Amino acid sequence: MKQVVQNYKTGELAVLDVPVPGCKPGGVLVRTAYSLISTGTELMKVSEAGMSMLGKARSRPDQVAKVMQSVAVNGVPATYRKVMGKLDSYTPLGYSLCGVVEQVGAGIDDVAVGDVVACAGNEHALHAELNWVPKNLYARVPDGLEPRHAAFGTVGSIAMQGVRQGEPQLGEVALVIGLGLIGQLVVQLLTAAGVRVVGADPDPARCELAERLGAAACGDPGSAAVEAAVAELTDGHGVDQVYLAAGGGSNQPVELAARLCRDRGRVVDIGKCRLDLPWNAYYEKELDVRFSRSYGPGRYDPEYELDGRDYPIGYVRWTERRNLACFLDLVARGKVDVDPLVSHIADFDDAVETYRSLKEGELKAVAVLFRYPGQEREAQAPVLSVPAVRRSGEGVSAPSRAAGTPVRLAFVGAGNYATSMLLPHLVDREGVELATVVTTTALSAANARRKFGFAEATTDLDAVLGDKSIDAVFVVTRHSSHAELTRQALLAGKTVFVEKPLALTEDELAGVLAAVEESGNDRLQVGFNRRFSPLLQEARKKFGTRTGPASLRYLVNAGRLQHGSWYLQLGTEGSRFAGEGGHFIDTASWLLGADPVSVYATATSGNEDLQVLLRYPDGSTATISYVTTGAPGFPKETLDLVADGKVLRLDDFVRASVYFEKVAAGPKKWVSSRLPQARDKGQLAELAAFVRAVRTGGPMPVPLESLVATTAATLAVQAGLAGGVPVTLAAGR
Numbered sequence: 001m002k003q004v005v006q007n008y009k010t011g012e013l014a015v016l017d018v019p020v021p022g023c024k025p026g027g028v029l030v031r032t033a034y035s036l037i038s039t040g041t042e043l044m045k046v047s048e049a050g051m052s053m054l055g056k057a058r059s060r061p062d063q064v065a066k067v068m069q070s071v072a073v074n075g076v077p078a079t080y081r082k083v084m085g086k087l088d089s090y091t092p093l094g095y096s097l098c099g100v101v102e103q104v105g106a107g108i109d110d111v112a113v114g115d116v117v118a119c120a121g122n123e124h125a126l127h128a129e130l131n132w133v134p135k136n137l138y139a140r141v142p143d144g145l146e147p148r149h150a151a152f153g154t155v156g157s158i159a160m161q162g163v164r165q166g167e168p169q170l171g172e173v174a175l176v177i178g179l180g181l182i183g184q185l186v187v188q189l190l191t192a193a194g195v196r197v198v199g200a201d202p203d204p205a206r207c208e209l210a211e212r213l214g215a216a217a218c219g220d221p222g223s224a225a226v227e228a229a230v231a232e233l234t235d236g237h238g239v240d241q242v243y244l245a246a247g248g249g250s251n252q253p254v255e256l257a258a259r260l261c262r263d264r265g266r267v268v269d270i271g272k273c274r275l276d277l278p279w280n281a282y283y284e285k286e287l288d289v290r291f292s293r294s295y296g297p298g299r300y301d302p303e304y305e306l307d308g309r310d311y312p313i314g315y316v317r318w319t320e321r322r323n324l325a326c327f328l329d330l331v332a333r334g335k336v337d338v339d340p341l342v343s344h345i346a347d348f349d350d351a352v353e354t355y356r357s358l359k360e361g362e363l364k365a366v367a368v369l370f371r372y373p374g375q376e377r378e379a380q381a382p383v384l385s386v387p388a389v390r391r392s393g394e395g396v397s398a399p400s401r402a403a404g405t406p407v408r409l410a411f412v413g414a415g416n417y418a419t420s421m422l423l424p425h426l427v428d429r430e431g432v433e434l435a436t437v438v439t440t441t442a443l444s445a446a447n448a449r450r451k452f453g454f455a456e457a458t459t460d461l462d463a464v465l466g467d468k469s470i471d472a473v474f475v476v477t478r479h480s481s482h483a484e485l486t487r488q489a490l491l492a493g494k495t496v497f498v499e500k501p502l503a504l505t506e507d508e509l510a511g512v513l514a515a516v517e518e519s520g521n522d523r524l525q526v527g528f529n530r531r532f533s534p535l536l537q538e539a540r541k542k543f544g545t546r547t548g549p550a551s552l553r554y555l556v557n558a559g560r561l562q563h564g565s566w567y568l569q570l571g572t573e574g575s576r577f578a579g580e581g582g583h584f585i586d587t588a589s590w591l592l593g594a595d596p597v598s599v600y601a602t603a604t605s606g607n608e609d610l611q612v613l614l615r616y617p618d619g620s621t622a623t624i625s626y627v628t629t630g631a632p633g634f635p636k637e638t639l640d641l642v643a644d645g646k647v648l649r650l651d652d653f654v655r656a657s658v659y660f661e662k663v664a665a666g667p668k669k670w671v672s673s674r675l676p677q678a679r680d681k682g683q684l685a686e687l688a689a690f691v692r693a694v695r696t697g698g699p700m701p702v703p704l705e706s707l708v709a710t711t712a713a714t715l716a717v718q719a720g721l722a723g724g725v726p727v728t729l730a731a732g733r
Contacts, residue, residue, distance in 0.1 A: 003128035004351045005090035013352045016090065020130050025106035026308045027134040030119055034151040035097035035127050035348075037368040039181055039358065094127035096120060096154030098147040099372075107308070108135060116141040118153030118328055120295055120320065121305065125154060127351060127370060135308040136298060139325040142332035148345070148369055149331055152185075152338045154295060155367075156327035157320065159185035159245075162270035162292035163193070164318060166241040170194040175230060175239040175260055177221060177253045178246030178271055179206040181367050184341055186243050186270070187215050192335045198229045198239065200256065201246075205604075205629065206366070208560060209340060221256055230260045238262035244269045251276045258282055268292055296323040341367040343604070345724040348372045364604065371724075383728045384719060386595075386712040387510055389704050390517040406433040407694050410470045412461060412485055413477035414439050414448035417499065422476065423452045425684045432691060436464050461485075465492035472497060472694045479579050483508035486524065487515040495523040495694050500582045502526045502711045509711055516704070525690050525700050526707045528586035532682030532689065535672055539656035540591060542670045543641065543648045549619035550592055550643035554584050557630040557637070577610055577626055577717055584637075586702075586710045588614060588622035591641055591648075595709035596622075599727045601720035604629075612717055615726075653679040 003018050023029040101115045111117060117138040119125040124133045141150040159182050168174060172195050176183050179201035190197050191214030199210040199218035207218035216233060219225035230239055242257040244267065251274045257267045258281035266288045269275065277289065297311060298304035298320040304311065311319050318326070330336045343365035346354040351370060357363035409426065411418060414437050426432055437454045438461050439445040445457035464470060465488060473489040475482055475498040483503040489496045490512070503509035516522050530536065558576065589595055596614040603610050612624040620643075635652035642648075645661030658670045689701040709729070716727040 001129040002348070003126060004093050004355075006093055007090055013355050014090070015349065015351050018128075021132040023103040023105045024132060026108065026306075027105050027124075027132050028101045028108055028111060028117070028138065029103035029105075030097075030099040030117060030131050030133050030138070031102045031374065032097050032099040032127075032129055032131065032348075032370075032372045033116075033147040033374070034099075034345075034372065035094050035125070035370045036151045036155060037127075037354070037358070037370070038095065038155060039365055039368065092123070092126045092128070095122040095125050096151060097125045097127075097131070098141060098150035098153065099131070102130070105132075110135075111138070111140055116147060116150070118150045118324060120154040120157065120324055127348070129348070129372060134306055136304055136310060136319070136321045137324075139321055139328060142328055145328060145332040148342070148371075149338050150328055151369060152331070152341075152367070153324050153328055155181055156185055156331070156336070156338075157295040157323040158182055158270065158292075159189055160323050160327050161294065161296040161318075162186060162243055162245070162268055163189045164296075164323075165290045165292045166243060166266050166268045168193050168195045168241060172196075172240040173198065173230070173233045174241045174243060175200065175226075175257070176210075176215075176243045176245060177201075177256060178244065178273070179203070179210045179218065180245065180247075181341060182270055183243075183245035184210060184213060184366060185336065185338075186245055188213050188336045189330075190243075191215070192330065195241075196233055198226060198233065200226050204560070208628070209366070213337065213340065221252055226256075227260065234262065238265060241266045241268065244273055245271045246273045247271050249274050254278070255281070258285065258287065261285060261287055264288065266290060295320040338367070339721075342369060344368045345371050382719060382725070383730050384506070384599075384712060384716045386709050386729050386731055387513050388731065389513060389522065389708060391520050391522055406431050407691055408433045408435040408469055408471050409474060410436040410438065410464045410467075410472070411448070411454070411474045411476060412438045412464070412489075413475065414444055415476065418474070418476035419448065419451065421683050422474065422687065423448075425687050426691075427452045429687075429691065431695060435470055436467070438464050461488070465489060465494065471495060472690075475499065479504060483512050487511050490515040490521045490524065491519050493519065493521055495525075497525045497527065497690055499527040501579055501714060502582075502707060503715070504578055506712075506715060509708065509715070513708065522704050523693075523700055524704055524707065525693075525702060526582070526711070527686070528583055528702065528707070528710065529682040529686040530583055530587040531590040531702075532685040533653055533680055534682075534685060535653055535656045535680065536587075536650060536682070537685075538672065539648050539650060539658055539670075542658045543646055546593075546643045548644050549616075549621075550641055551620070552588050552591060552622040552642075553640045554588060554622065554624045555638045556584055556624065556626045557634050558626060558628050559630065559632055559636070560628055575718065576628070577612075578714060581612070581624070581626065581717060582710050582714045584624045584626070585612075585614065585622075585713050586706075587639070588624065589616075589706065589710060589713075592616050592620050592622065594618065594620070595706060595729075596713050597729050599713055599716040599720050599729065600725075601717045601727075602724070603721055610717070610721075612720075613726075614713065653681050 001020050002015050005016050006013050098118045101111050101113050101117055118141055119133045119138045121137045124131055124137050163186060168190055174190050174195050175198050176186050177200045179199050187197050187199060187210050197215045199215045200221040201207055202220050210218045217229035238261050242261050244253050246253045253273050254275055254277055258278055263285050268290045270292045293299055296318055297316050303309045331338055344363060348370045434452055434454045436456045437445050437448040438458055442459060449457035472495040475485045479501055482498050486496050486498045594616045597617055598615045600613040601610055609629055610626040614622040637652050639650040647659040649657045656672045660668055693700050712729060720727045
């Protein structure tokens with residue numbers, strides 16, 4: 001079998017062929033499916049191995065002390081031979097994995113061959129194809145939990161033990177210093193326990209990721225933002241607990257902990273950071289400093305770990321193994337989400353190159369997984385079915401309307417987008433009556449009524465859906481409610497305009513289409529407005545028809561979100577790309593005149609900066625670069641379409657141009673005739689087309705099949721990120 005090893009003397013990393021371990025009594029032989037690289041602990045070990053002998057000594061003074069003691073007892077020559085022999089040997093790496101039980105040793109009756117287990121231990125859960133794991137260092141993986149997520153079990157147990165040492169209580173406030181892998185898990189565990197969390201890390205991407213995963217606010221440890229957030233959440237008293245999940249030689253974490261902790265608060269050290277405690281600061285507040293020992297009670301006890309002697313639950317409630325099982329249960333039930341932490345999945349055979357990329361900073365990651373041979377089936381391109389649109393009978397035609405009567409519209413939701421980008425285009429439109437606005441709070445409904453002249457304002461959605469005089473309903477609420485509100489409105493026989501996204505999950509999309517089939521009402525429009533932009537429409541016309549495949553590049557400089565934005569509520573509102581990525585996929589598909597047949601997505605650390613590659617039936621491709629880390633002064637959207645010796649260029653809906661291959665006659669370049677005073681991204685034309693369809697009963701502006709295909713492709717992006725392979729979009733039947 002193969003195993004990742006390192007020579008601590010030379011720093012050499014290798015994947016060696018080594019003998020298969022025997023299946024001893026009291027444990028199981030596990031074939032690894034995925035193992036997790038600890039980007040903190042393991043990279044520190046790898047970096048130390050590359051140091052000079054003096055550097056190694058400086059980094060490990062504890063080992064130097066042991067050497068000096070050996071010199072005093074055994075003499076210099078014997079000690080030298082002993083130390084060099086130990087250094088010049090291969091040592092294993094890894095301590096967190098998930099795999100399948102291949103053989104069961106004597107005395108084991110809680111798992112069977114074929115069971116999926118998560119394993120722990122730096123001597124038993126190694127980066128190796130096969131591992132022998134004693135009873136108290138594995139736990140069965142709950143049904144439905146993916147192996148790559150179960151591979152987080154050990155680091156999850158480390159984070160969980162740290163949280164248990166802090167003894168958090170409902171309603172308390174905690175500060176997590178260091179938002180690497182362990183820190184991100186601590187944030188989620190505290191949030192699940194009803195604790196409000198402030199995070200501190202110098203990396204803005206990690207701060208934003210922690211906020212998406214539940215932190216109330218995050219910022220640089222040296223900034224005033226962290227102190228301000230703590231003051232606001234605690235009324236100036238300071239946090240109840242501080243969790244030190246940082247590494248390195250700076251004493252800033254313990255000093256920050258003292259400054260922001262309340263009187264008699266608790267400081268828990270989980271990472272390996274410098275701990276020169278400022279005596280006065282800790283004494284004056286009588287701070288309780290605690291250490292968290294790895295995975296939990298049982299760690300470093302050979303009778304527990306090797307002999308399988310459990311501690312009575314009445315005396316030790318949470319042991320290593322029980323922590324491991326508890327963490328797996330939380331992930332399986334969706335209380336902790338590890339998927340956004342996966343920055344990269346590498347094949348096990350590429351282990352050496354992966355460590356090199358991490359060490360040299362080429363691969364910036366929160367968590368990296370090794371995928372082992374035998375997982376090809378899981379790694380094969382998954383298929384996401386694009387649901388077929390079915391209509392009962394001939395479908396429901398638009399309700400007949402008396403000539404000259406206005407189109408009566410109802411708005412469900414009156415937030416910022418509705419009031420700034422939609423309602424201003426409708427309030428004075430001839431033949432349109434803003435009949436009713438529905439919001440969850442009475443005051444927001446009253447404000448919308450006052451500003452835009454709605455005839456009525458209400459919080460009763462059912463009354464609006466039951467009002468036969470309402471011709472169309474606009475759904476402009478938070479993303480998580482779009483699909484259900486659209487479904488209800490379709491069943492009520494209304495024409496529906498729903499802002500993107502139409503759905504956040506395959507089940508939600510299926511529910512909308514089930515409503516179409518049940519009611520026969522397919523009069524639906526999703527707010528994909530860019531295809532209606534006059535500038536892009538004109539450029540597409542100048543570009544002309546295509547004869548060969550095209551290449552399209554779309555750069556979206558999305559920028560960072562402000563702290564507290566509901567877009568960061570990943571658990572309920574989906575990712576940012578899930579929320580607005582449909583805009584860009586729809587635009588690409590409209591320009592290419594087809595729906596995509598496959599999607600490949602990859603992301604930087606934290607899954608914020610995405611590269612999405614779409615493939616189309618005629619061989620055309622579209623690449624969407626969705627980035628949040630760019631300069632705010634750079635244009636938000638730039639697009640290039642190349643085919644047949646022509647190039648279409650769109651510059652942020654301000655200017656468009658088309659370049660032509662050199663020909664005998666005709667222009668070589670077309671440039672838009674004028675620069676619009678404001679970026680027209682198509683909302684005005686989109687609403688005009690929608691109102692016209694409602695008024696005349698004619699076809700909807702965009703075929704429902706296209707809306708469904710775009711939504712399915714957007715959903716496939718998340719599936720592609722999770723699997724690291726292309727997702728095939730197959731037409732449903």
